[in-house]
Amino acid sequence: MAVDILHTRNFFLRCMCGIYMFAFGSLYLQVPGLYGEKGILPAHTQLPNLKYPKQCFYDKLTVLCFSSYVGLNVSYMMELLTLVGTVLSFVGMVWKSWCTATLFFLLWGAYLSLYQVGQTFLWFQWDILLLEIGFLTILVAPVSRRAWSEYRPRNLVTMWLIRWALFRLMFASGVVKLQSSCPTWWGLTALPLHYESQCIPTALAWFMYKLPLWWHKLCVVATFIIEIPVPFLFFSPVRSHRIFSCYTQIFLQIMIIFTGNYNFFNLLTITLCLSLMDDMHLCYQHVKDLSFGFISYVKGTCSWIGKWVGFGILAYYTMAYFSLRVTPQGTIECSIAFNREEFDAWMSRAVPLSIAIGAFSLVITIAEALTSALFEVRGCLDRFGVFSTTFVYSLAAIIMFGISLVPYSVLDRPTNQRVWPVFQNFYEHTSDLQLTSAYGLFRRMTGVGGRPEVILEGANSLDGPWIVYEFPYKPGALDSAPPLVAPHQPRVDWQLWFAALGTYNQNPWLISLAYRLLSGQPEVISLLDPSSAWRDSPPKYIKASKYLYHFTDTIEGRESGMWWKRTREADYLPIFTVDHAPLVEYLRKIGTIGTMDIPATNQPLQQGLNTLRNFVDKLEPALVLWGLFITACAIIWAKGSTKPIVMYTTGTSRQKGGRC
Template sequence: MAATTSTVSLPSVRYTRNLLLRSMCIIYMFAFLSFYVQIPGLYGDNGVLPAKAQLDLNSPAPLLLKFKQKPTLLWFAPYLGLNVEYMMDVFALTGALLAFLGFVKQKFCKLPMFVLLYSLYLSLYQVGQVFMWFQWDELLLEAGILCIVLTMSWSKKVTPTDPVSLWLVRWLLFRVMFSTGAVKLISKCPVWWNLDAMGVYFESQVIPTPLAWYAHHLPAWYLRLNTVFTNVVELVIPFLFFFPIRRIRFIAFYLHVFLQAITIITGNYNFYNLLAICLSISLLDDQFFYHRKSKTESSQIWKYLTNLICLAVYGGILFGTYKLFNLELKDDWTISSKIGFTQKEFDKAISIVVPASVCVAIASLGIAISYSVVNSLFSVKDTSKKVKLFVKTVIINAVVIYIFALSIVPYTTSLYPKLNSTLPIQLKTQYKKMEPFHVVNSYGLFRKMTGVNGRPEIIIEGSNSIEGPWKEYQFLYKPGNGNNSLPFVAPHQPRLDWQMWFAALGNYHQNPWLMSLAYRILNAQPEVMALLNEVENPFKHSPPKYVRASLFNYHYTPEKNKQSEQAWWTRERASEYFPIFSKDHPPLIEYLQKMKIIQDKPAPKVTNTVLKNALDTLRSVVRKFEATLLLWGMFTAGCAIIMTV
């Protein structure tokens, strides 16, 4: 059988696969560069949470034992004559360079490169501590594993296993989206159940954009309708990712991308939304980009039938939305909405849907694997090539099945624990062994809506006298001074600003790293001060003798005042967050010594002076660029190279 007739039943996915891989390189590039610019302030020897405290490079323990304790390539730092901080620089820069090469040239998107990208990011993640405990970091690691699977075929051309590997990407996208939608209602958060979430979300999100202010002041009924739309896109549309009719999947793709685009323009969620869009490429095929009619598509009967099915599916979703959310058009042309089911009914639905989704996934994956095996047997005539292709297909399919099986554990655990208890103990044991490598993860963003009565913000102040006056420190991106403009900062993630948002939801005892931040401010540590707004530093010439932190409640300025005032926020002090500290405060020093922030023993010396000087020079150059401009500058440079080479 000729190769051209071997895959007539499946659309070509060669271009789709390559586009997904190159898009992943863009995400990796953003992630590594964003991380790189923050290394000294977050993880340097004088940073907020020094990475050297995570790794004892002077330990005489065997290297293998060290890897078992913490799987990171940073253990090799002494072999290059570097310490942990400089080794992190090397890893971040290497990852950014490799990703940039894969972005500008398809030939670099090979298995070794994606193995390196995953390994380097995992190595940094292992010492990232609280500043890297985000779902998008885990999502990038899991997506990186799937890129490795996609490139295991070692072929520029489409292979029988490509549709199977892309199916695994769809399954990841499904888990992310459906879990994110489900946990909102599973959490019993009244704001989500009352459909008031969007009325709070635009004000309470971590780093809002200027458009978030305008979105917050949209009519209440429209914001409630947007909450309905979000629920439907996250809870229902993901099931269409596996639909056999292409047009239905394509519409699901458009809806998914639209939701991510709205999130991008109203909120700074670093590379997360771009990564979600990147994963959605798996819903497409090559005919999406350049239409080439197949014999099936040429049939008018098939065309009418698919149109009819498409109308039936999406018509059914619209009708279901109308009934389940009690949509009603009012006399004033507004649309009222209210959830028409109870928590008990939703929990029962989840108990049915989660196991059903696993069963549907098994069936869908089984069909894809069957096609790949058959195509491997009939796509080439040469017997030796056929055997090699078949063996390769079996191996890759086995890897896909293994990853899929592992993913069932976190998926069911986060949504329906009762199903998890019925899983084989061997499967859960395997998942536990692979957990440090984040091959698969559990997901579910915005479980509960915070900031209902105003967004809490921590304001750090310094003074040279306990009686005051107290002067406020400004951060680069998070709300502080109400007159400061809201920023566009994505795909960069200012991890300190992000963690300040989470810290405001608790107390300083739950966020011990804040004590280190206070200590670094008291010592005016340059690496840490670079993470704050140095232009508005109230103590430029010498650090304050005392620091304190207060908790404020922030609200957007009313719509009627925004036209005449510059302020974006109004705020009122709620309470003390942490008490007054000085840099020689004994309890503070003792606490930081226990955290290994302050250490008596000397750090490992850097003996590779040539590499050290090169890294210092590069750092001094990069420091002159604002992080977001640096990231988009690299992207623009990559686009220019693609267009000219």
């Protein structure tokens, strides 16, 4: 039975354009306040050789080094780059034939250029994941627009790389929770803390927090199952296993979207799940099995037996390792039935086993692709060309697989030490390109005892009154409902969450933020809530306190209308003034102030960027991004882009050409 993935690949490419559009668009809305010459972390400070563009590029690998060639300074060049990225990804999403390797190379190069100067505001796992998947998408995409609708056996190999990336992401995110020895994960009590203490929860998180403890524990068990054993089904020869594992991952990501704002990350993960699908499942292809009746019967029977054996094993070990039992009250009780030593022993076998399974699956996929290139393409020249191309892409897939083993195998140190030195050298020499990375989300659960929050306050007198700076998305005012802001990522609101986990000495960007607020910098003030105090005139003094926030309980919230309650824990940031000598000296030392960007000479282009900025700043960021997405979908619908079902049969040539 021949099942193709041509349309699945094409759908994946358009989805990747949508992800890029969200990523570039969200960053564009924040560039002046984050990276402007008088922003929180001026980008030009990351390019010391800016006067020598070629040397600068060799050092930092960013096209921002050539800002002077366009007649813009670095921050305006960042705006232009994010706008170009947004437009290109929008075009690729709407006009599918533009989704070529060239387009995705430009998108990947643009995002890498921004990442290289992004500093702490772009050092997130999803930004690194987007760079990795973005590079792999260059391999997945057709080379030319003409090849968009043509079958290529290499699709099997390149889409397999996406599947392997999804496996590493999910499996690592599951096992690091247990490797961290976090008592909340081992006690299955992490979810209530997660709903309350995650960076930017949604309103639904408040309601989910109220569910009974036995339900939260059961959901943690489901999370472990979806993230640890289920990803092994990605490589199962039984198609129903792959489809099942695909939808479990999608279900987990949708639940995360409902309860937390994680920008484009969950949408990107769902896009990766397309690597587990095929055209038949997406209703693009009807497949006829031309095997003889007996052979067809045997294949169907083996597939049916394999499907239920796999599901049975998964169910059995779930019951055994998590002691699932139904109580007389109708609840489901559970607990982890293994200890840390047993888990470590399992990991020492699971990591090398997963690598062996991945390697075997890749070899089988390459063999299938090369066989298809030899026997399903007519014409000597066409056959040679397709086979050669498939062979080259297979070599690239082997290299990418080998490089990925270096960061992935850190899950088990002995395995990491046994990785072939050639791949380790490849990884070291390509590390600046962010081709692959180690992942592992929510390693330890924060917020035990309450979620810490940094609250900035300003005053014109040391005696007060001290008036709070309100940010648009992070918890602050107790009666403000948790927002729904994804796929936009307000990066200052996010970093304030991380700042609360440490001290201000560990977060120099926060000191810069305080100085910019004291200076009344409009591009930084635009990152505040529109109703926040001090937007029109800066205060004379600024300080910060650390609070512990909790969700209100059901009755308390219903009666008071409050979503949060809080207690003050300690001072966080000492009182500063704009001319505070140690503050100014420190910021000069780290280069935040006292350094000059290159002058902008292209006044018409700069004026055009300013005009667009003045218009966009009046709009809600999430609405801007969803507006772009809805517009793209409306254009696609108006174009009537839905294609008729394609029918393939085993033994039928998928590519025509001259006969030998």
